[in-house]
Amino acid sequence: TQLLEQSPQFLSIQEGENLTVYCNSSSVFSSLQWYRQEPGEGPVLLVTVVTGGEVKKLKRLTFQFGDARKDSSLHITAAQPGDTGLYLCAGLQGGGADGLTFGKGTHLIIQP
């Protein structure tokens, strides 16, 4: 059973457009993280959201944690080619002794 569903799986858009990536679950998470992974490298943490309804901004990236702590979204404004990569959401449940549960990722390509 896949606990975290990400959509879309693949997204290719033009530079300057806006986009939103979704991370959904039927389970409650104590916290949720977003990572970005580039080819040949490990994932790099972008943000951690902990409180239901929390919104965090990182330059052109806006992250939101759902009120019920079951879902999250990542919105990118005016996408740039440097935003290209694999975006992964990952959640911690309860005490987190099982480590992070990852979604399957969204492959994002920004065309110049």
Next chain:
Amino acid sequence: DTAVSQTPKYLVTQMGNDKSIKCEQNLGHDTMYWYKQDSKKFLKIMFSYNNKELIINETVPNRFSPKSPDKAHLNLHINSLELGDSAVYFCASSQDSVPGGTDTQYFGPGTRLTVL
């Protein structure tokens, strides 16, 4: 300085062989992890470990075993390699005093294992 390093970067081997992947972190972190990323880029936790506790994902075959000579290292040993073991293996570390806390996990660059 590299925070979390893994060796080798690439590993190609025959079915049935035994191999090890090394991981070192110079962050002074208390907890280390091993993840497996399959061909579809799905990342799955294999082990969480600090000097007090080893947590094993129940789906990991017992052919896989973590070995920690000291706090800065967590090596992954794999016995009797199978075709399905081919994947990218990532080591990670965090400051958490117990595995699976909310502190940032720092990932290594990965080891691409190909079993022929």
